[in-house]
Amino acid sequence: MLKQREKELIAEIWDKLTPVAEDIGSEALHRMFTTYPGTKTYFSHLDISQRSPHMLSHGKKIVVAIAEGAKDISQLTVxxxxxxxxxxxxxxxxxxxxxxxxxxxxxxxxxxxxxxxTPVIHAAMDKFLSAFAAVLSEKFR
Incomplete structure (x- = not known):
């Protein structure tokens, strides 16, 4: 799956992104809700307007979880x-x-x-985020 250098690169990137976790997470959530409106159903009890306190809070939680998983990708399931x-x-x-x-x-x-x-970061991040999504989906099988 991921080469050692890709793992190191991913960990470095998420470490740098953690200080702006609210911004990145809420933007990604807003993008998902806008592009895929059906995903909003799980958030009907929250204010999902762009940069609302709920979006910023949940976005930060997501990015922090991703960053934590990036620290040791081999232990992502744990x-x-x-x-x-x-x-x-x-x-x-x-x-x-x-x-x-x-x-x-x-x-x-x-x-x-x-x-x-860069294309290298794009490829590495795509692999990592795909793995992240797959791990979160494992319990559904």
Whole structure:
């Protein structure tokens, strides 16, 4: 899956992005809700307008979880185990939504990073976010 250099690169990037977690996470969520309106159903009790306190808070939680998973990708399943259970059994999120969000996060990163979002980073981040989405979906099988 990911080469050692890709793992290191991903960890470095997410470490740098953690200080702007609210911005990146809320932007990716807003992009997902706009592009895939069906994903809003899980957030009907929250204010999902762009940059609302709910969006900023949830966006930050997501980015922090992604950054935590990026620290040791080989342990992604262990790191995400509590989130797997929460999303599968309590929240009952449709697994496809994780893939949709991963794509929106990838686009958000490209916009945020600009020229620093090289083809190498794009490929590595796509692999990582795909793995992240797959791990979150495992409990649904």
């Amino acid at each position: 790191t995400l185990a509590p989130l797997q259970t929460l999303h599968a059994y309590t929240l009952r999120i449709v697994p496809t939504n994780f893939k949709l969000f991963s794509h929106c996060m990838l686009v958000t990163l490209a916009c945020h990073m600009g020229d620093d979002f």
